[in-house]
Amino acid sequence: MSVADLPAGVRPLRRFAVLGAGSWGTTFAKVLADAGTPVTLWARREEVAEQVTKEHRNHEYLPDVLLPADLHATADASEALDGAEAVVLALPAQRLRENLEHWRGRLPAGVTLVSLAKGVERGTLLRMSEVIREVTGAAAGDVAVLSGPNLAGEIAAEQPTATVVACVDHDRAVAVQHACSTGYFKPYTNADVVGCELGGACKNVIALACGTAAGLGYGDNTAASLITRGLAEISRLAVALGAEQLTLAGLAGMGDLVATCSSPLSRNRRFGECLGRGMSVAEAEEANHGQVAEGVKSCDAIGELARRHGVDTPIVDAVRRVCAGEVSAKEVGDELINRELKVE
Numbered sequence: 001m002s003v004a005d006l007p008a009g010v011r012p013l014r015r016f017a018v019l020g021a022g023s024w025g026t027t028f029a030k031v032l033a034d035a036g037t038p039v040t041l042w043a044r045r046e047e048v049a050e051q052v053t054k055e056h057r058n059h060e061y062l063p064d065v066l067l068p069a070d071l072h073a074t075a076d077a078s079e080a081l082d083g084a085e086a087v088v089l090a091l092p093a094q095r096l097r098e099n100l101e102h103w104r105g106r107l108p109a110g111v112t113l114v115s116l117a118k119g120v121e122r123g124t125l126l127r128m129s130e131v132i133r134e135v136t137g138a139a140a141g142d143v144a145v146l147s148g149p150n151l152a153g154e155i156a157a158e159q160p161t162a163t164v165v166a167c168v169d170h171d172r173a174v175a176v177q178h179a180c181s182t183g184y185f186k187p188y189t190n191a192d193v194v195g196c197e198l199g200g201a202c203k204n205v206i207a208l209a210c211g212t213a214a215g216l217g218y219g220d221n222t223a224a225s226l227i228t229r230g231l232a233e234i235s236r237l238a239v240a241l242g243a244e245q246l247t248l249a250g251l252a253g254m255g256d257l258v259a260t261c262s263s264p265l266s267r268n269r270r271f272g273e274c275l276g277r278g279m280s281v282a283e284a285e286e287a288n289h290g291q292v293a294e295g296v297k298s299c300d301a302i303g304e305l306a307r308r309h310g311v312d313t314p315i316v317d318a319v320r321r322v323c324a325g326e327v328s329a330k331e332v333g334d335e336l337i338n339r340e341l342k343v344e
């Protein structure tokens with residue numbers, strides 16, 4: 001499947017810009033290039049752009065990966081955006097607004113905006129597609145979200161992986177789907193933007209909890225209990241915010257939750273392991289070389305969103321309190337297991 005196989009009437013997206021050359025932005029640019037879609041990658045630092053274009057490497061984020069020879073990168077956002085019909089936003093969730101504000105005057109008219117970030121904005125409690133629409137004035141049908149069990153390192157190694165492209169405009173979702181479909185990357189479409197985004201943001205917090213449990217020395221029963229009860233929390237919150245229950249049983253819900261909670265590649269899980277071993281957030285950040293663990297940044301916003309909608313999210317609240325240094329990992333684990341008994 002490629003752009004050439006697009007159903008009649010669906011307008012192809014012929015050129016992409018990927019803004020953000022971290023692990024996922026670089027990997028997704030590779031996916032697009034491998035799908036035969038022309039793409040320019042924007043990197044914040046000139047030396048990263050040069051490495052990608054000249055050496056076909058991103059030494060810092062994907063040290064073992066040889067990138068496609070035709071993947072061009074630049075540190076000039078205007079150059080990346082020139083002629084782009086779709087712009088992919090591959091930045092940490094809490095950094096999206098400030099960068100978009102900087103770029104919005106340069107976005108081509110009618111461009112499709114695709115969010116890769118998994119988080120909820122602190123302070124505003126907005127999902128990433130809502131931030132994008134608020135800053136750019138884009139219509140809902142112009143904004144797509146790509147989310148699923150997508151650990152960048154495995155995809156960069158071309159291991160078979162599925163994902164979801166969510167957009168309220170089905171044709172737009174199909175156009176993005178075809179632009180990034182390769183022999184190793186299989187995108188499905190979904191109209192449920194709310195469910196896909198909340199699945200992606202909330203699973204990071206549950207992965208922190210699973211990592212914490214592992215750091216405390218607990219095994220697979222504890223992990224499975226957290227994953228399953230975590231899915232119940234995520235589903236309750238997402239449905240209260242308008243999502244379809246079924247989305248949370250899909251790739252952007254359960255799929256991403258299982259991958260992130262189980263994988264040693266997950267930065268959220270690794271960060272949680274440090275917390276479980278007794279480190280503070282600052283110590284865990286240092287141990288993880290300053291890498292983003294989105295759940296740490298979003299857990300208070302997700303907890304507040306749940307509180308405002310009257311949704312009970314005990315695991316999210318537990319993670320928030322550990323991250324805030326209010327309680328130890330061991331204490332909060334004991335609290336969770338000793339909550340009142342009830343029907344599943």
Ligand SMILES: NC(=O)c1ccc[n+]([C@@H]2O[C@H](COP(=O)([O-])OP(=O)(O)OC[C@H]3O[C@@H](n4cnc5c(N)ncnc54)[C@H](O)[C@@H]3O)[C@@H](O)[C@H]2O)c1
Binds near residue numbers: 044061093099153
């Ligand atoms: N890495 C993955 O496996 C993966 C998979 C799916 C989704 N995501 C999500 O994608 C988003 C980006 O993740 P990533 O893994 O690429 O992160 P990363 O830490 O690997 O890279 C982040 C990129 O953003 C840039 N950046 C950081 N602060 C910035 C700022 N203030 N202004 C401009 N640029 C800045 C960095 O230079 C880097 O290029 C996150 O929300 C993450 O949850 C990641």
Ligand SMILES: O=P(O)(O)OC[C@H](O)CO
Binds near residue numbers: 152256293
């Ligand atoms: O490494 P993490 O924990 O940020 O997770 C990466 C992806 O979101 C997995 O789908």
